[in-house]
Amino acid sequence: MRIGVLGAGQLGRMLALAGYPLAKTFVFYDMSGSPSAGLGEVIIDREGQYLDDFLSRVDRVTYEFEHLPVNVAEKIAAHKPVHPCPRALQVCQNREAEKTLFGGLGIPTPEWKIADSAASLKAAAEELGCPVVAKSNTEGYDGKGQAVLKSPEDAEAAWTSIGHPRLIVEKFVDFHREVSIIAVRAEDGELAFYPMAENTHHEGILRYSIAPAPKLEKHVQEDAERYIKALLNELDYVGVLTLELFETTDGLVANEMAPRVHNSGHWTIEGAMTSQFENHIRAVSGHPLGNVAPRGLSCMINIIGEHGDIERILELPYAHVHLYNKGERPGRKLGHVNILADSYEELVWRVKNCAQFLPGSPEFKSSLTPKG
Numbered sequence: 001m002r003i004g005v006l007g008a009g010q011l012g013r014m015l016a017l018a019g020y021p022l023a024k025t026f027v028f029y030d031m032s033g034s035p036s037a038g039l040g041e042v043i044i045d046r047e048g049q050y051l052d053d054f055l056s057r058v059d060r061v062t063y064e065f066e067h068l069p070v071n072v073a074e075k076i077a078a079h080k081p082v083h084p085c086p087r088a089l090q091v092c093q094n095r096e097a098e099k100t101l102f103g104g105l106g107i108p109t110p111e112w113k114i115a116d117s118a119a120s121l122k123a124a125a126e127e128l129g130c131p132v133v134a135k136s137n138t139e140g141y142d143g144k145g146q147a148v149l150k151s152p153e154d155a156e157a158a159w160t161s162i163g164h165p166r167l168i169v170e171k172f173v174d175f176h177r178e179v180s181i182i183a184v185r186a187e188d189g190e191l192a193f194y195p196m197a198e199n200t201h202h203e204g205i206l207r208y209s210i211a212p213a214p215k216l217e218k219h220v221q222e223d224a225e226r227y228i229k230a231l232l233n234e235l236d237y238v239g240v241l242t243l244e245l246f247e248t249t250d251g252l253v254a255n256e257m258a259p260r261v262h263n264s265g266h267w268t269i270e271g272a273m274t275s276q277f278e279n280h281i282r283a284v285s286g287h288p289l290g291n292v293a294p295r296g297l298s299c300m301i302n303i304i305g306e307h308g309d310i311e312r313i314l315e316l317p318y319a320h321v322h323l324y325n326k327g328e329r330p331g332r333k334l335g336h337v338n339i340l341a342d343s344y345e346e347l348v349w350r351v352k353n354c355a356q357f358l359p360g361s362p363e364f365k366s367s368l369t370p371k372g
């Protein structure tokens, strides 16, 4: 089976690496002009001239990023099966549509309002009560196009700095930590849920994911599974879906979803019986799903901006290095290291030991870090 992937970055690369043992072949369709997958067949098409050529070379189509024009996905869906469905893309590209869907399915979200002027932003901040987070309703990711308002008086400056005609304004969530759940749904509706990950960000970029999330109460995992199951079934979804959440004293609050394999699931490559990448390929190919049980405790460390001393990391007997074959640039995701251990204590020690060879890494902090 030939799988077409819209987008040609590291997620596509890892999908292919997981699909080769199942005898899949891969054709990447890149609209950016700078593909980095580095394997498979790549069609670069900035003007949209070669879509028919791409379609003639594939049996099924999936995607590795959500900022893809929905009309392109719909056009493709008229010729070949596209998983996940284009509606999932549409929802993820519009925070208002996403939060509305969450609300309709009983998934808790921060209280929110829409603002389409500096004055309505100020009014929203007053009504919700500061602090609030204002985000561009479309085109935002990794914390870009956002501002925190400490008081309604910040509205004018926030409106100007974001520079977008429509904003979603959310009440600032006082969370203990950020977590995510990754689930996969097969063509026949079979579902599987990975254990949740605890995610630490620095300057808007994910740095560390620990899975299973330490000290996670069983009912919290069950709540997350219920929420993501509602989304998967509502969207008649096929493939891997990620839901990012905040954990608070009052339970989980959903932030956003990603209709794809996700950075907070890279730990599954060595850390789970079947990786998120293989399970995505299984699902979009119409196969049964693989076992999602963890093999132990994992932490994924992202390699951001510079490679650091990879040779030293390769010497560590518990570290699994994944490089994306990309050039160094500040803030760029160049690879990741998966660390496995039998106890959280051992995991923390190993992560710190590894992170010292990654000069761009912020100090390791997580719910396992002693307070004070």
Ligand code: AMP
Binding pocket: 110, 133, 135, 140, 141, 142, 143, 144, 170, 171, 172, 173, 174, 178, 201, 255, 256
């Ligand atoms: P997003 O682009 O929506 O994923 O937001 C980027 C980051 O901003 C999140 O990972 C959180 O750390 C933070 N953030 C977003 N929304 C909120 C909120 N309503 N309350 C508190 N922090 C938030």
